[in-house]
Amino acid sequence: MDYIKISLIGLIAVIAYYLLLQWPPSSIEVPINQITSQENLxxxxxxxxxxxxxxxxxxxxxxxxxxxxxxxxxxxxxxxxxxxxxxxxxxxxxxxxxxxxxxxxxxxxxxxxxxxxxxxxxxxxxxxxxxxxxxxxxxxxxxxxxxxxxxxxxxxxxxxxxxxxxxxxxxxxxxxxxxxxxxxxxxxxxxxxxxxxxxxxxxxxxxxxxxxxxxxxxxxxxxxxxxxxxxxxxxxxxxxxxxxxxxxxxxxxxxxxxxxxxxxxxxxxxxxxxxxxxxxxxxxxxxxxxxxxxxxxxxxxxxxxxxxxxxxxxxxxxxxxxxxxxxxxxxxxxxxxxxxxxxxxxxxxxxxxxxxxxxxxxxxxxxxYGFLWWLSEPIHKLMTWGYVFLGNWGLAILFATLVMKALLWPLSAAGYRSAAKMRAVGPQMAELQQKHANDKQKLGQEMMAFYKKEGVSPLGGCLPMLLQMPFFLAFYWVLLDMVELRHAPFLLWITDLSSYDPFFVLPLLNAGLMYYSQKMMPVTPSSDPTQQQMQSAMKFMPIMIAAMFCIFPAGFVLYFTIQSLITVIQQALSFRKAGISLKSV
Structure with missing residues (x-):
């Protein structure tokens, strides 16, 4: 279970890395012949x-x-x-x-x-x-x-x-x-x-x-x-x-x-x-x-x-x-x-x-918009509608993100409910691992019987998140090719959504939200040294993402930060409904 989730998060990190490689700056080739008009014609x-x-x-x-x-x-x-x-x-x-x-x-x-x-x-x-x-x-x-x-x-x-x-x-x-x-x-x-x-x-x-x-x-x-x-x-x-x-x-x-x-x-x-x-x-x-x-x-x-x-x-x-x-x-x-x-x-x-x-x-x-044009075009229209009513492209990104998260709420909520269940039964899973530490075949049989008894699935929290990945990539392609975002201001210190956050507030805020979200996810204790190393390495993932986002355009980081905030809220609601205290996170 932990290996699957860690692999999935690693995949997201790799995608983020390639997004970094593909995002161009707001530069344009400038002609060298600067000719000034002498007359109108x-x-x-x-x-x-x-x-x-x-x-x-x-x-x-x-x-x-x-x-x-x-x-x-x-x-x-x-x-x-x-x-x-x-x-x-x-x-x-x-x-x-x-x-x-x-x-x-x-x-x-x-x-x-x-x-x-x-x-x-x-x-x-x-x-x-x-x-x-x-x-x-x-x-x-x-x-x-x-x-x-x-x-x-x-x-x-x-x-x-x-x-x-x-x-x-x-x-x-x-x-x-x-x-x-x-x-x-x-x-x-x-x-x-x-x-x-x-x-x-x-x-x-x-x-x-x-x-x-x-x-x-x-x-x-x-x-x-x-x-x-x-x-x-x-x-x-x-x-x-x-x-x-x-x-x-x-x-x-x-x-x-x-x-x-x-x-x-x-x-x-x-x-x-x-x-x-x-x-x-x-x-x-x-x-x-x-x-x-x-x-x-x-x-x-x-x-x-x-x-x-x-x-x-x-x-x-x-x-x-x-x-x-x-x-x-x-x-x-x-x-x-x-x-x-x-x-x-x-x-x-x-x-x-x-x-x-x-x-x-x-x-x-x-x-x-690439092969996800069928998703990107509605997202672009959604952002355009948001801009018509709100008059600000940053607010339009906020509007489109909220609408998308609302539409995907049932899908993501199912994943967080499954994660909450997995966290609730974490102590029992740890006991089984300790009991059958020397017999992996027996441990696998007992774990499958335990999943069936408790009504939980090791993939229940991963698949809903994976199904949302096309929407994430489609939003990225929209933000990548939108000339409307070039030099467009947002609020306060963000004066250009196509350039990086000058004070790195959004990357740091997103890193904090990612860290808190990661803390809420169930982590099963493991005696496997490889899994222990991977779990330790994943703690640094928010810092790595924050470092990359420091040079990402502010428009994309704004979208990701809003999504991270809504994710934390969804997780908190799912955990509270499952009777898990957030103080233990």
Missing amino acids: VTSQEPAETILFKEEVLIDSKDSLSELGSLSSSSGLAVPDNKIETNLARVFSLNNDVLNIEIDAVTGRFIKAGMKDIKVEKDEDESVSLFGPRLIDEEDGCPVGLGATQKGYGCVGNYFASSGFYSASAGYLDPNFKSIEKLSMDDGGAIYILSGENADMFFTRRVWMRPGEYSLEVEDSVGLRGASEPTVVIPYARILRDGYRPPGRFLDFDSYTYLGPVFSTEYDSFGKLDFNDLEEGGFERESSGGWLAIVQRYFVSSWVPEQGKRHKYQARKISSGAYSIALTSQSRSISDGAPTSYKNTLYVGPKISDNLNKLHPDLGLVVD
Whole structure:
């Protein structure tokens, strides 16, 4: 009996250890190009080479796109005037109240996506930005084959999104945007219209940005001016990112969370494709609808094409070592005066499932709860309801924990009743052990007869606790991936639920509750030296857990402390009902 319980508690300790290894800190990669706006629409005149990196060659079999059939019809967009207003700026800036987007004028790439209200560090001014170059802190120098480049100021990786048109003969067609126009909408949003030209082609990009939204509707169009022969182009949208991630270290929690591509097709609503998978070969799949994304903790960048149309999804490692994930639509022929257009939605922001599901029913799956999603999703909704009524995420954790413990009360109460019975008959069990200390077979027979006579079970206290373990893990996964908890305050000294308790009050309080709960559990005296050592070692378990919880996010420790408190109350009530005095504990 004691061996089973000690093993179970040891299992919980091991799970807690691995949870420690998996919990990432509230850190985010910061772009190194801090470009300040000069005007409302146009920013920085730095050369494009300092902003992002070009591919080594224009056409590369590893960086090419597969076309999807052909489409002869064109959109009938108007041909722009021959003369386009010239602007020498290398970057255009687009804004709403939550996003600051920067587009490279030459390539048309989205090279910055700054989230105005989401800060890199709490109480600081620097905002999180997903796209752009970033410094890689690597002691052994710049990693080879991961899309990073050694510069004079350090090793630099890159991350950007792009859309437009691709030609089998010329590669990615640079739009060379030279002008931008802003049109205000009635809902407070804006339409940005970028125009450019390259040789005998003219390009237009319309971007719809609405208040409070991290999504952009992007419509690219291309046409010919003065060309004698039609040209075939392939519409595309893609995300390119270097493949570097810090090596796993004991306290570098972020390196243990998933970072990489995700695809959704008609065959698989949510399919991870790790960077390591692309080392072995590319990926291609044709599908109707769907989406693609690069996922990291808290944030996601995603392209969602027009649904109901066929697209080819593809991913590969290109020659520079970076990873390209893309989608293409049907190729189409354009002729003089007959441009064509292609529309997608770019989402770049926090992983908030309600916002993501508005763009696609399956996009909210990037909030990854693992194999216990069927438990985690109701827990997340429960916490959201708690926040709506209480206005504080810490109180929402308290609310969700109380509701869960109430629902599981009958199950846990059965376990504590069994534990109370086992404690009550502890002296008789000790007598049997002493009486048959030299005859283990006889002791086993007598113990089984004793259990049957007294109506107790050696597993009665373990199984109910074990059945609650999935709920514990599901709650953990919710707290792990909830961007809402990032920098969220609780009460008094806890000002950030995603960071550790600065005064270690919760870890110490939890250790005290665990120790008292452990004291109440029945422990049968044993002459076995191994069991005696294990029982002695278990006395230090609350201290070990407290040490780990000192660097755990306060939100998770708060949940665990509330659960420990309710556990002690349940044990006390069960013991009192069984006629056991708590003074003897």
